[in-house]
Amino acid sequence: MSGLYEMLIKGIKETLYMTLWSTALAYALGLPLGVILVATDRGGLRPMRGLNAALGIIINIARSIPFLILLIAVIPLTRAIVGRMVGSTATIVPLTLSAAPFIARLVESSLKEVDAGVVQAARSMGASPMQIICKVLLPEARPSLLLGAAIAITTILGYSAMAGIVGGGGLGDIAIRYGYYRYQRDTMLITVALLVLIVQAFQEVGARAAKRIDRRI
Amino acid sequence: MPEIILQTRGLSKRFATGDPVLEDVDLDITAGEIFGLIGKSGAGKSTLARCVNFLERPSSGDVLFEGKPLSSLAPRDLYKARRSMGMIFQQFNLLMQRSVLGNVLFPMEIAHWKKSKAVARAKELLDLVKLSDKENAYPATLSGGQRQRVAIARAMALSPRVLLCDEATSALDPETTRGILALLRDINQRLGVTIIVITHEMLVIESICTRVAILDNSHVAEIGPVREVFTHPKTEAARALVQSDGRAERLLRLIESNGLTVEEVLSRVGIV
């Protein structure tokens, strides 16, 4: 029993490790991409039709690749970056790559909610496009961005469980090894319940924080 | 010879989607005046306002601010020029995630002011618009009139020479409108700021403007001193404006705008 307990604790740690690092790295890529999508759009701060269309298409293609295929397709890249092709750290590479375009779209939709009148007011005060991004769009969209982050993190957590198939570690790995391959239903159920709890926690915390920081009553 | 602070020269604007919205608009705004621009909905007033500070690039023609053509300015210089032209809007357009003080600080942050200097200036401005007690409130908790006062304080932060007001009172009730108009007049008289008032309401023009231009069918139909244009309209557009604003209704609003009721006026003239 204590073996199971330790295994679950290790699984939780691995899952959180993969999820949080992947989310952070995916935002490092996806946030600027989302900003570029909004800024270069028609009627945006710096309309650039070609760039906007090209970026949109690339993001759509990246988003339509099934995660399992991406997981295997990027193995050479993973090996080049991490030095290994299995394990939690190795899983961060495909997780990041698959989440970044999704996050770009989340960020895009959050920034588009910002009232165009407020942007116009900032322009009338002589704000540059960069200032408008940093001082108007991102801060005004903060509650919505935070809600988006809760969606992103829970989605990435779900995908991290799939990485168990290639020995990625974490709770998903345990669920597959014990529940599916060895028919230990109890272990599998406990593991799934833990995953549900973690997802709930992230979603709840994100939603509450978004509400708390929102100043629109 | 009074200084001409702002000129539009042959200003035309046509959007990709259709007919020209503005055609060959020539306006000369004198420093220190309160200039009114009136016209029906869709006449192109807001478009003209946005062209004046180049938020919208004219399709042809130019805007001269203090004699400098805005079309000749590099982006950085255009941003600088805009800081000399404040703007307020019908929907206030405040930053909803910033406090009242934060909103007034915003233009000074954009202009890279030192924090302490900016805070001192912001407090001075909140005093001017009588909102000192609300500096830590957020816009969502303010009334429309209070929001517009914040917007005015924010627009005045960088000491602009011109203040563009696009339907600044159209979302407000008559009494609040009166308060905002009084504030604008005060800013004009005490600080010498040139004000351009854009509206579809004659009463607003009558209460604070010295001159008025009527925008109709993408052209300036008529321009002149307010009394002259409103009492002796020369063009069909001006006549339509004066007439469409029913006389009885105007009389009522005039009475209201002086803080009186119909009963009071009637009893004063001895009818009741």
Ligand SMILES: Nc1ncnc2c1ncn2[C@@H]1O[C@H](COP(=O)(O)OP(=O)(O)OP(=O)(O)O)[C@@H](O)[C@H]1O
């Ligand atoms: N960005 C735009 N793209 C296309 N057409 C536009 C755009 N902005 C304004 N127009 C058109 O220009 C015309 C004038 O619009 P504008 O907003 O300047 O009118 P307005 O006089 O301010 O009206 P209102 O009193 O209703 O505010 C309208 O027919 C409008 O559809």
Ligand SMILES: [Mg+2]
């Ligand atoms: Mg308008």
